Amino acid sequence: MPGNTRRMQKKSLTIAQREATCRPNGGICIYHVSSMLRSVLGEERSGDKERRKPKFNKRCLIYHKDNKQCIHENLRLHFCYVSNINSWWMQPDLVLFTGDLGNENVELVRSIADLRFPKAVILGNHDAWTTTKFSVMYGVHNMAGSANKIYGAAVGAPEDHCLVLLAHNGPTGLGSNIFDICGRDWVSGGGDHGDPDLARAISQLKETRKLPVPLVVFGHMHKELAHGNGLRKMVVVGDDNTIYLNGANVPRVKRLYSKQGTSSISSLPLSTPNSEGSLRAFTLVEIVNGQLEKIAETWVSVTEDKATIEEEHILFSCGPSVSELSL
Structure with missing residues (x-):
């Protein structure tokens, strides 16, 4: 049921990481990140290393810190796009980076390579404008x-x-209108800006090997359209039930700041004075027993040592969502 939007009651959650195996030729892992190094990595505070990895029931993916109970016990696979990859309020099973990590920012790529959780990375055009050829x-x-x-x-x-x-x-x-998931929004008349090589590979997998492809994940095409033309469609369900997910929600980090006694949300740089933290976007995906159950765009406020879910926008759902479970 695409398009369902929910304002969530503020609760601090910790997502405990289940043991998972990434394989070179079929590993599943997700992230679309900001091009700003500090936006992506955040600033590590003293003591973070000691408290960043809580030990929870590894069969449970959602853990309520207040009552020390697991919300549900069925084996689920969680992965996400997220801008603050140093925050341990959430630990998905797998993390996918969809590219455009920075404008040939080698140090940022090294920092991502050093992250200690299951992940896979594909580079984008901003990562290799001139220095590398396929x-x-x-x-x-x-x-x-x-x-x-x-x-x-x-x-x-x-x-x-x-x-x-x-x-x-x-x-x-997947469409040629400007608002379609890969539609050209920067030229008059739109057009299909998708990649034909990826379309051909998907078709080959389905036709020659009868191999189902439940999810195709990518970024590149920003959610906010050029010239103020609205928002892009971010999820498409194909005729054969393959789900196509675009995670390029840009900017992913908004600064929370105070001015004359009032609080505001802004896309100002992270170094803005009077800052009271940041609001960060995550795209969360749940797969249960090989079936995609939920896709949600989640906004989380990060202030000092606290991460709080502020909003959840359900982009796709075929079963009970985590937000509907009693905490």
């Missing part, structure tokens, strides 16, 4: 060669695993 790094010279690379990586996934495709940009065929 033909040199990967031997890719055309769209057909690129499609074969994608197909070859995905086809190695074990049959009993849930296959999620990670890309920087989405595939062609």
Whole structure:
């Protein structure tokens, strides 16, 4: 049921990480991040290293800190896009970075590589404007060669695993209006800006190997359209039930600040004086027994050592959501 929006009661949650295995040829992992180093990593405070990894029941993914009880015990797979990757209020099973980490910001990429949780990263156009060519790094010279690379990586996934495709940009065929998930919004008349190599690889996987693709994750195309034309469609359910998810919610970090006794939300830089913390966007995905159950855009306020859920916008749901469970 796309489009359901919920204002959540403020509660502090901790998501305990279940043991999971990432495989080179079929690992599932998500993130779309800001291009600002501090926006992505935040500033580590003294003592964070000692308190950042609470020990909880590893079969449980949502843990209420106040009453020390697990909310539910069924095995779920959680992964997300998130801007503040140092915050331990939430620990997903897998994290996917969809690229555009910075404008060829090598130090930022190194920092992400050092993060100690299951993750997968794909680079975007901002990560290699001039210094790298696909033909040199990967031997890719055309769209057909690129499609074969994608197909070859995905086809190695074990049959009993849930296959999620990670890309920087989405595939062609999902619409050509400016508000479509990969629609051109910067030119008059719109157009389909999806990648034909990804579309071809997905088609090959489904036709030749009968391999289901429940989720395709990407970024690149910003949610807020150019020239003030509104918002982009961020989730599409295909005819064969493949779900396409765009996580490029930009900016992902908004500064909370006070001015003359009032509180406001702004997209000002993180160094703004009188700051009272930040509001950060997460895109959370739940997969249960290989079936995608929920996609939610979640806004979290981060002030000092406290992270609080402020809003949850349900983008897709086919079952009871975590927010509907009694805490």
